[in-house]
Amino acid sequence: MAVDPTCPVCRTADIVCGKWTLLLVRDLAEGNTRFGELERSLTGISPRTLSLRLRALEEEGIVERRTYPEVPPRVEYALTEKGxxxxxxxxxxxxxxxxxxGLEDCASDPVAATAASVA
Structure with missing residues (x-):
């Protein structure tokens, strides 16, 4: 839905401005995370919405999904370099x-330390 698909600001906004996207990225900054952990940390997100957002971020190359061959199967999500x-x-x-x-830090804000190491 970018106004100008050749504009880097428009394309970036297209990706990150989806509801829950930046909060998912924030939570995944802590490292590998399971679906249930994300669901608990994002109060109000439905399982369907979480699944759709994770899938969209995976398609964009922002999130990596890892499935482990265990019984029951274990799935973890992590940020890629792009993420x-x-x-x-x-x-x-x-x-x-x-x-x-005039807001204080969130109760769980892993980004501050992680962002400094990425920059």
């Missing part, structure tokens, strides 16, 4: 919220 490159954007949003909106 980790979004962490400075999230860090910038956190800093903006603190400075201009």
């Amino acid at each position: 980790r490159a979004l962490l400075p954007i999230i860090e910038g949003m956190r800093a903006y919220g603190q400075r201009w909106l």
